[in-house]
Amino acid sequence: MNRQILTWAIAGLLILVFSVTAMTSCTRIDAGHEGILVKLYGTDKGVQDVSLVTGRVWYNPFTEEVYQFPTFVQTVDYAPFTVNAKDGSVFTVDPTISFRVMPGESPRIFSKYRKEIGLITETTLYNYTRDAFRIQFNKYSTDSIISNRQSFEDKVQLALGDALGKEGFDLEQMTSGLQYPDEIVKAVNLKNRAVQQALQVENELKVAEAQARKKIVEAEAEAKANELRQRTLTPLLIQQQFIEKWNGSTPLYGNSPTFFKNVQ
CATH class of the missing domain: 3.30.479.30 (Band 7 domain)
Incomplete structure (x- = not known):
């Protein structure tokens, strides 16, 4: 009886060890990864020739180890x-x-x-x-x-x-x-500021020149208009304009009424 119990105990222990070993000797290579099998003992102690693809991998946990290298960016x-x-x-x-x-x-x-x-x-x-x-x-x-x-x-x-x-x-x-x-940043900033100031001054000069030319044009136009009015404003024209605007009363120039005033 004792021998039978011992046998069952040993069998159970072996099953437990096998189960634990089986659980630890299997791994799954995730998608987007590349698995490699590394030998921990031996003269080579290197990586086996073939890389492990994605999926489930079985290995000996006592003498081997599996690493995963991501292949995604x-x-x-x-x-x-x-x-x-x-x-x-x-x-x-x-x-x-x-x-x-x-x-x-x-x-x-x-x-x-x-x-x-x-x-x-x-x-x-x-x-x-x-x-x-x-x-x-x-x-x-x-x-x-x-x-x-x-x-x-x-x-x-x-x-x-x-x-x-x-x-x-x-x-x-x-x-x-x-x-x-x-120092380079400061130099660049100073250069940019100087360029901006130069552009601003140049724009202001252009505005001032434009305004000056405008005034000259206006003055020349006014002078030409006055000259034209002086040439066309004759005594007869003045008398005609007076008659057109006359209200019927006789204006008084000096001591006696006079219809027209001599504008010569």
Whole structure:
């Protein structure tokens, strides 16, 4: 009887161990991820040749471990850092990059860095980003960066894309968040203010000139009108206008009534 109970106990324990082992030796690779199987023991201790696709994966939890690498686009906003231009000016860069792991590259990435994607993003990719900016800044002077900012940023993105591509990452987008030195910002603001003031003065001069020309035209027109009136205002014309407006009474000029006053 005791032997039978012991047998059942051992069988139950084995079933329990098997169940626990079965539960811990199976995992599911989420959609948008690439699973890799890592051997924890042996001479190789590397990643097996074939990447695990999405779905349910069985493995030995005592000798193997499964990691998941996201293959969808990820965006990371790095902390700002400073970089020197060719002429020594200090610029601040606040970069943001969007990238993804190239399909099938997860085993090679993990085999090289032995880190999960989060740590690789915070360390390796960050260093590549800093180096891409540093190398391009060393080729440009302050004036050329300001005058050719778009071309400068395009070259940084191209260099960073090439560097990440060799590591198994695809760079989707990059924004530099480039901030100019304070003295450059002040100089640009002063220049813009001077240009605006010059335009304002020029506009005021144009208005004053227009008003002056208007007054000259009005004065010339008035002078010509007076001259014309003087030429046409003859004594006969004045007498005719007087008759047209006469109310029938005889005006008094001097001591006796006179119908017309000599206007000569």
